[in-house]
Amino acid sequence: MKAFVIMPFVERNDKRPHGFFKEVLDNLLIPAGIEAGFNVETANKQGSDVIQSTIINDLLEADLVIADLTDHNPNVLFELGLRMAHDLPIALVKSKDTGRIFDVDNMLRVHEYNQNLWKSTIDADIPELIEHFKAVWNNRDSEQTYMKILRRVTPQNATEKNQ
Numbered sequence: 001m002k003a004f005v006i007m008p009f010v011e012r013n014d015k016r017p018h019g020f021f022k023e024v025l026d027n028l029l030i031p032a033g034i035e036a037g038f039n040v041e042t043a044n045k046q047g048s049d050v051i052q053s054t055i056i057n058d059l060l061e062a063d064l065v066i067a068d069l070t071d072h073n074p075n076v077l078f079e080l081g082l083r084m085a086h087d088l089p090i091a092l093v094k095s096k097d098t099g100r101i102f103d104v105d106n107m108l109r110v111h112e113y114n115q116n117l118w119k120s121t122i123d124a125d126i127p128e129l130i131e132h133f134k135a136v137w138n139n140r141d142s143e144q145t146y147m148k149i150l151r152r153v154t155p156q157n158a159t160e161k162n163q
Contacts, residue, residue: 003038007068032129
């Protein structure tokens with residue numbers, strides 16, 4: 001199974017030290033994703049393809065998307081919206097010092113990891129991330145998804161619309 005990670009790859013302000021997101025990816029998201037049973041990939045690949053095409057195709061084809069909402073990166077939020085519009089499984093994560101996003105945090109589970117990235121905090125966060133990723137995957141067929149709730153689609157009226 002494939003998990004595609006959407007996240008900032010570059011620190012855009014002085015709030016995060018240089019290399020912060022690489023550390024999150026390499027020491028938190030990839031190990032937890034692998035332990036949860038996924039092959040973890042990002043759009044940050046070698047080659048000369050059109051990165052936007054890679055991102056869109058991976059967003060729509062991955063079994064699971066892991067979205068790091070840290071610092072409210074506009075590209076990540078756009079990609080998150082696209083994945084959500086297709087009602088596909090998404091595991092949301094962010095650093096504990098990142099503020100809430102009204103349309104997301106009020107309805108969906110977001111795992112918060114410790115932004116210090118010390119070995120002790122990473123060791124504590126990885127098991128929780130593994131469980132978060134597994135729970136999202138195990139609930140992928142739930143009728144309580146973001147889009148179904150907002151569009152008020154129930155099994156009954158979904159059947160009526162298809163007739």
